[in-house]
Amino acid sequence: MASTLSVKAKGLIIGGGFPVSIQTMWKEPLASQALEAAAARIRGLAGLGCDVLRFAVPDLDAAETLGRLAAMVELPLVADIHFDWRIALRCLDFPIAKIRINPGNIGARWKVEEVARKAADKGVPIRIGVNGGSLPQDLREHVDSGSLLRAEALVEAALREVEAFEAIGFRAIVVSMKASSVEETLEVNRRFARERDYPLHLGVTEAGPLVPGVVRNTAALVPLLKEGIGDTIRVSLSDSMESEIVAGREILAAAGLGRTGVTLVSCPRCARAGFDTHAFTARWAPRLYALATRVTIAVMGCVVNGPGEARHADLGITGAGDKVVIFRKGKIARTIRREDADIVFEEELRALE
Ligand code: SF4
The missing domain is CATH 3.30.413.10 (Sulfite Reductase Hemoprotein, domain 1)
Structure with missing residues (x-):
């Protein structure tokens, strides 16, 4: 598989044949009065092999808190925003490495475009995340009627979003299409990789507790990575961030992409x-x-x-x-x-x- 385009998230390059990076997601609300402790934990996560750390940003207060934290640590921090584009705009005032949005729930197209324009000004990439559980209605109806495979619908949903960003000249994109089954995860990423060369964020969504979660992610991610598909991974587990990182490292090692350690x-x-x-x-x-x-x-x-x-x-x-x-x-x-x-x-x- 030819290498993908690349984006730069703070000091980290995702795609372009650069090493596959490991992500996890902060699992608690970020307390503004405990940022020193959070920064210390983030340094520990980086020591374990975490390359990127994502935070849910549910409101403008959370954007302020994450912005302060992002200035305290080296690790690239990602702001994950749903529903309200103004939160994404505010996050872009801080040294945030990447924005993750689900354009389908941001609402009017002009809101998404406003986020993309500000991200372009700041040199910040955007991950477009589409999810099997939140497909656009027309695609969902096709899936329900059996006229479209869910994997086909996920790729179509992602391509629509990609094309909307391309239409305004924004190409600093990472794409994720998350399904909760191994087969769909394999299928959807193989299909997208044949269509476009944007970097792919891999993971099985809602994969469960430690053991089933690791098994499902391993079954899906190792074959893809061996085929050269996937530029960054997140092993979603109902378990700690540390477990997600160690699982990510072991998956990369199993795919022959292990790092020193x-x-x-x-x-x-x-x-x-x-x-x-x-x-x-x-x-x-x-x-x-x-x-x-x-x-x-x-x-x-x-x-x-x-x-x-x-x-x-x-x-x-x-x-x-x-x-x-x-x-x-x-x-x-x-x-x-x-x-x-x-x-x-x-x-x-x-x-x-
Ligand atoms: S190393 Fe010894 S204790 Fe461990 S499983 Fe083998 S025989 Fe048992």
Whole structure:
């Protein structure tokens, strides 16, 4: 698949063959009195691998708050606006990296055009998001009568919006067409990619809790990414932003597009375990996913199979009776007390960084 056009969202280029970026969405209302804490959390998200962070902006007060936050952080922040074009206009007075609108619910065409003109003046791209649940009425009727596939209707809805922006000369566009099924997500993005070369934002919408959400997004996104379709991804989960980012990284890795960082191997645990791999992995995952070096880390329950099963790991930790063993490249390096596991593991990790 030939590379798409590109847009610039603050320091990030989306499309044009640049690395596929990972997005997540802020999940709580943004409190104006807690911006320092929000900025600190955003820096943590960036450390985990988040490239773009989107915020729902439900009213003008929220636009002011997001505008102040955008000036405090490096990470590109996206304002997501429904219904009221004046909120989008206000957001464009701040260092917002991208605007996301659903033109179908903004109302009169001139309102959308006003947003596009101001975005063009400011050099800010717009993501046009169309959703299987909010198709234009005529297309919905065709889908309901069976004369149009939902995927065809989603592409048609997106093309209408794209053409409306093109008509006023605005081409700094990213397109998303969200469906909640894997098959429709595959179909709609393949169809659009054959039609136009705008960068695509991929994701399965309303994909559910952690496990089903990751499975559905993986099933849809990995084949598309392997076909060269998709420039930025968001794994929507009924779970934390951190989980969405880690899921995004693992999906990119599964598609052969992984970036520098950790490959985490951990055993499922069984009756042989002398070490709680679940608790250790949960405790260390945020730190490990923030590593900048390309390393494989293994967390194994027992010495019977642990080092052998993870012999390619740069660093490993495994239970051994009431002790814990540190191994490097599958070879036992140190045997320590279980209560010293975190301290020693930290030392060994620093030696790798
Ligand atoms: S590494 Fe040991 S504890 Fe973990 S699953 Fe394998 S045999 Fe069980």
